[in-house]
Amino acid sequence: MSEGPVTEKQRYIIIDALRGFALMGIAIANYPEFALWTFLSEEEQTAMATGGIDSVVRFLQYMLIDGKFYTIFSLLFGMGFSLFLSHHSVSRFLRRMVILAVIGFCHLMFIWSGDILLLYAVGGLLLPLFIRLRDKVLLAVAAILILLPVGLDAMTEFAGIDLARPFYDAWWREAHAQGITEANFATWLRDADSYPQMFAFLLQGACERMWEFVSGHRLIRVEGFFLLGYLAGKHQLYTRLQDFSPERWLDISLFVSIPSSILYAWSATGGQPLGLTFHSLFYTLSVVTMTATYVLGFYVAWQHTPSNYRFFPRMAATGRMALTNYIGQSLIGILLFYGIGFGLGTSFGLIYVVLTALGVFLLQIFLSGWWLRSFNFGPLEWLWRLLTYGQYFPIRKE
Numbered sequence: 001m002s003e004g005p006v007t008e009k010q011r012y013i014i015i016d017a018l019r020g021f022a023l024m025g026i027a028i029a030n031y032p033e034f035a036l037w038t039f040l041s042e043e044e045q046t047a048m049a050t051g052g053i054d055s056v057v058r059f060l061q062y063m064l065i066d067g068k069f070y071t072i073f074s075l076l077f078g079m080g081f082s083l084f085l086s087h088h089s090v091s092r093f094l095r096r097m098v099i100l101a102v103i104g105f106c107h108l109m110f111i112w113s114g115d116i117l118l119l120y121a122v123g124g125l126l127l128p129l130f131i132r133l134r135d136k137v138l139l140a141v142a143a144i145l146i147l148l149p150v151g152l153d154a155m156t157e158f159a160g161i162d163l164a165r166p167f168y169d170a171w172w173r174e175a176h177a178q179g180i181t182e183a184n185f186a187t188w189l190r191d192a193d194s195y196p197q198m199f200a201f202l203l204q205g206a207c208e209r210m211w212e213f214v215s216g217h218r219l220i221r222v223e224g225f226f227l228l229g230y231l232a233g234k235h236q237l238y239t240r241l242q243d244f245s246p247e248r249w250l251d252i253s254l255f256v257s258i259p260s261s262i263l264y265a266w267s268a269t270g271g272q273p274l275g276l277t278f279h280s281l282f283y284t285l286s287v288v289t290m291t292a293t294y295v296l297g298f299y300v301a302w303q304h305t306p307s308n309y310r311f312f313p314r315m316a317a318t319g320r321m322a323l324t325n326y327i328g329q330s331l332i333g334i335l336l337f338y339g340i341g342f343g344l345g346t347s348f349g350l351i352y353v354v355l356t357a358l359g360v361f362l363l364q365i366f367l368s369g370w371w372l373r374s375f376n377f378g379p380l381e382w383l384w385r386l387l388t389y390g391q392y393f394p395i396r397k398e
Contacts, residue, residue, distance in 0.1 A: 014238055014302055017312045019076050019319030020368075021298060024361045025069025027329050028061070031357035033114055034333030036345035039186035050349030055269075057350045062265035067287040068294060070116060074222050075295070077120060078229020079238065081127050090128045096388045097124040103323070103384070112330040113205025117323075119213060123222045130227060135234075138227055145224030146284065149217035153280035164215035171211045175204035189338045190345035198340055241299050250296040257289035318361075318368040321378030325364045332360050373397075 032038045037045065045054060084093050104117030130138060156162050175181070178200040180188055192198045213219060232238065264279075264286035272279040302312055318325060336356070337345035348356070371378065375395050377385060382395045 012238060013312060013316045014299065015076060015079060016316035016319035017302065018072065018295065018298055018315075019322050020315035020317070020365075021294075021319075022069045022072040022076065023318060023322055023325055023329075023364070024358070025065055026073070026326065027357040027361045028354055029065050029069060030114055030329065031333060031360070032061070032350060032353050034112075034330075034345075035337050035348055035353040035356070036186055036190055037348070037350055037353050040346060041186075044186075044346075045350070048349040050351050054350040057354060059265045059269050061350075061354075062268040063261040063286070064290065066264075066268070067283060068290050070222075071225055071287050071291045072294060073116075074120075074225035075229035075232065075291070077124070078127075078226040078231075079233035080229075081124065081226070082230050082233030085131070090131075092388065094125060094128065096384070097121045099384060099387045100124065103380070107327060107330065108206055108209060109202060110199070111202075111327070111334070113202055113209050115209065117326070119218055119222060123219055123226055126223060127226055127230065130230070135231060138231055142224045142227035142231070145220050145227070146288065148220055148224075150277065150280045150284055152217055152220075154277040157276040164211055167207070167211035167214050171204060171207040174207045178204050180204055186346060190343055192339040193343075195340060198334075198338060238299075241296075242303065246296050246300050246303075250293065250300055253289055253293040253296055257286070257293045260285040261290050314365050314369055317372050318365050320372065321364075321368045321381060323384060324378035324380040325368065327380060328364060329360060 045051060048054065081093065084096070098121070101118055101121035104115050104119070104121050108115035108118055130141065133141065152163070175185075180201060184191075188201050189198060192201065237244075260282065264282035267274065267279045267282050305312060335341035337343070339345075368378070374397055376382070376393070376397055377395060379395075382393065385393055
């Protein structure tokens with residue numbers, strides 16, 4: 001078994017391009033928090049000059065963005081696991097995940113509290129436990145993990161068993177210890193003009209993130225999508241989707257995803273009028289079906305696009321630098337919105353925040369293509385590779 005990295009010839013452009021597409025959705029999902037708009041009260045959001053259109057954008061965020069793009073990343077992560085195992089040992093993969101955990105921990109603690117890398121690393125460390133299961137068993141386990149959060153939320157709603165409550169209490173204890181209250185929460189990072197002040201927010205933010213992971217059952221859900229991605233990669237479905245009539249399945253997924261996502265957005269913007277359990281069910285249906293719609297739609301578009309059309313290669317270049325671009329989105333967000341940068345947080349309505357996120361992503365498309373014309377890997381991808389394999393790889397192209 002070779003222990004060298006996967007070569008360029010073994011990559012599939014559709015996977016890299018889909019990863020780039022997911023990065024766009026991640027930016028749109030995350031930038032309302034970077035811009036501190038998410039932390040404002042509903043009254044403050046509505047009072048902005050763009051309050052009317054922001055309410056429409058917010059509904060569309062829940063309908064089209066929320067939860068969908070980290071799910072695409074989760075599927076691709078599982079596919080990557082299967083590809084990695086076809087060339088390398090499990091121990092090498094575990095080493096790779098430990099390194100990702102370190103990167104994620106540093107991102108969480110020192111840059112941005114909304115990190116997802118640490119969660120992915122923990123989920124990745126669990127993946128080898130499932131590789132000996134038969135395909136049907138794996139599929140059943142994945143389905144159970146994806147649906148289980150609905151049952152856990154029902155347990156919270158009807159039995160009063162809230163597993164996340166201790167994490168919520170720990171979060172606010174740490175926040176109060178740092179002098180952060182509900183009154184200054186939204187403006188703390190905007191007004192923080194030094195890194196120590198920002199770090200105080202990051203300390204409580206790490207506790208908040210743990211609460212979000214537990215209350216949102218993130219690890220359980222993500223592991224389920226990891227397993228689906230692993231199965232798809234194991235059987236290389238991404239190379240033969242055409243055999244399964246993707247256009248017909250796209251029509252079906254559209255038929256289901258639009259009403260289910262409208263239901264979820266209605267519940268999310270309306271304060272969960274049918275209760276937590278139905279809200280959780282709507283979320284699950286929306287995420288599963290809309291993610292399928294995006295993946296199938298992306299594949300169908302790729303199949304029918306002329307070979308000289310540059311959209312997919314440009315997306316693929318951005319996807320090949322996913323780790324660098326993900327961290328880069330955080331650094332740009334800090335520069336734009338926090339007090340140690342330009343301090344623009346809480347200044348813009350949601351519509352302008354989304355447009356900013358799209359602008360950042362367009363910049364990353366340009367920079368990724370420019371970088372990869374001269375270099376073999378993104379800077380963080382190169383470092384991750386170097387530490388994974390314990391050997392030097394030239395970063396600059398000959």
